Amino acid sequence: MRTFGYIFTRWISSMNPIFELRERVAPFFVAFLWLHVPVIAGLGFFFEDWLWPTVGASVLAGAATISWKFSGGEATTRYLIAVAQMGMVAVILYQFMGNAWQVDIHMYFFAALAMLAAFCDWRTIFVAAATVALHHLVLNYALPLAIFPNGTDLARVILHAGIVILETVTLMWITAKLTSAFSEAAEAIERAKSAERESQELAEQQRETERRANEDRQKTLSELAEVFEQDVGNLVEAVRARASQMNDHAETMNLVSMEARNRSDSTAQRAEEVRGNTQTVASATEEMSSSISGIVEQVAHSSRITGDAVNRVEQTNETMQGLANAADKIGEVTSLISDIAEQTNLLALNATIEAARAGDAGKGFAVVASEVKNLASQTAKATEEITGQINQMQHVTKDAVEAIQKIRETIGEINEVANSVSSSIDEQSGAVSEISSNTNRIADGTQLVTNEITELSGAADKADETSKQTVDAAKELVEQIDQLKGEVLNFAKHVRTA
Incomplete structure (x- = not known):
């Protein structure tokens, strides 16, 4: 046992x-x-x-x-x-x-x-x-x-004892060293085994940590993908809706600018007719002045001419009234263009804010939104210029109407003078000179109106071009938003499978 x-x-x-x-x-x-x-x-x-x-x-x-x-x-x-x-x-x-x-x-x-x-x-x-x-x-x-x-034999005993002691000391020293060496080796082996066990434990802990980290990372990425897809997807849909709305407004602005351009062309044509009529009046006035010496003999003829002049002045007055009405309508159109430009500017500002919220993912359409904002600002500025020019045209038209009214009054006086022409030749001559002067002023005013309307037509063309660019930019923005939506979906899918 x-x-x-x-x-x-x-x-x-x-x-x-x-x-x-x-x-x-x-x-x-x-x-x-x-x-x-x-x-x-x-x-x-x-x-x-x-x-x-x-x-x-x-x-x-x-x-x-x-x-x-x-x-x-x-x-x-x-x-x-x-x-x-x-x-x-x-x-x-x-x-x-x-x-x-x-x-x-x-x-x-x-x-x-x-x-x-x-x-x-x-x-x-x-x-x-x-x-x-x-x-x-x-x-x-x-x-x-x-x-x-x-x-x-004590001497031999002492001799043998000395030899035994020498051998014993040597053997004891050797065995002590061997024991120490074995102990150190055992400690080294134990340390190595302990280190190996610790290494295995650390490796197991590392594997467990990596496994948990992978699970946590996968879970976090999946949650992040869902949140990202939901938030950014909603943002993209909202921006796309705004972009579509901006596209509709841009197309409406394009139609309005085309209408303004057509009306400005029509107004320019009418102004050209007024200018022609005014030149006709001036020519008639010059003929009247050249034949002042025979005015007595041409009293009857002067009466007919005066009647024609009255009719033409009436026509001119109606034409100028139409021009004033057209200028008012153009002012309304430019006001509408200005309102649309302000709405476009607000939409572009909203798109820029939404793009800033999207961070790096919204940089693509942020640039487009900024460009749309610049175009809207340019349109608003051009509209302000058109409005100023229309105001000037309205002022000139008012002057022209007043001048035509004066012409009408003058022609009435001519008609009265024609009845008593023989007694007031000198007064008739002065009246003819005044008619000629007023006619020249009317011609100058009509030319100014024509020039202003021509500039208005150019501004309308520019507004039309700007609206077309806005439409193109809005369409491109919608396409980029659709592409961004696809990229967001692909990114979320990639994150889930990572």
Whole structure:
């Protein structure tokens, strides 16, 4: 039955190679001790004294065996083996008592002592050396012939003791170094195993951390993709709706600008007719002035001319009234264009704000929104210029109407003068001069109106071109928003599968 000490020693030996070595060496020494029993018995038969030496050898071997069975390679077993080893040599030395080889048998003490170094235990060496010393000292006085052939010899005892001490010290130093080396090796192995275990634990923790991180990352990316797709998708849809609305307004503005251009062309044509009529009046007035010397003879003819002049002035007055009405309508159109430009500017500003909220993803249509805003601003500015020009045209038209009214009054006076032309030739001449002057002023005013309307037509053309550009930009913005929506969906899909 194994003792607790033996079990503990076996457990320690599994952790420390020095204990494992001692556990393995112990049975070899036990077997080696039992080999001495037949050898001693054989020597006993040879020297005719076999009983007591054989019994003594058996007792020594049996004691070591029992200790080994119960304690394994513990210190008790090692010490008993050391004593039994030296005892076996002492028994053999006793058997050679009186023989010439007795002195040579002493060498076996040195060999047996050196063999015990296999335990790598300096204490075992010390116990064996102490056993040899005790054996020599006791028998040197109790039974001297059992040690040396010539009996008591203290000098030899001291010599052998010195040699044993020298060997013992050397063996103890060697075994101590071996024990230290084994301990350091065991500690290094244990540290290596501990480091390996820690490395495995760290690797397992790293794998677990990576697995959790991958799960968290996948979950986070999936949630981010859903939020991104929902928020940005709603934003893109809102911007697309605004862009479509802006496109509709731009097309409406384009139609309005085309209508304004057509009306300005019509107004210019009418102004040209007024200018032609005014030139006709001027020519008639010049003819009247050139024939002033024969006005008496041409009174009747002058009356007819005066009647025609009245009719033409009435027509001119109606024409100028139509021009004033057209100018008012053009003013209404320019006001409508200005309102549309302001709405476009607000829509572009809203698109710019929405693009800023979208961050880098909205830079594409942010540029387009900025361009639309610039075009709307240019349209508003051009509309303001057109409005100013229309106001000037209305002012000139008012002057022309007043001038035509004066012409009408003057022609009435001419008609009255024609009835009394013979008595007021000089007054008739002055009236004709005044008619000529007023007619020239009317012609100049009509020319100015024509020029203003021409500029208005150019502004209308520019507004038409700007509205077309706005329509194109709005369509391009819608296309880019659709493309952005596709990119958002692809990005969200890529994030989910990442």
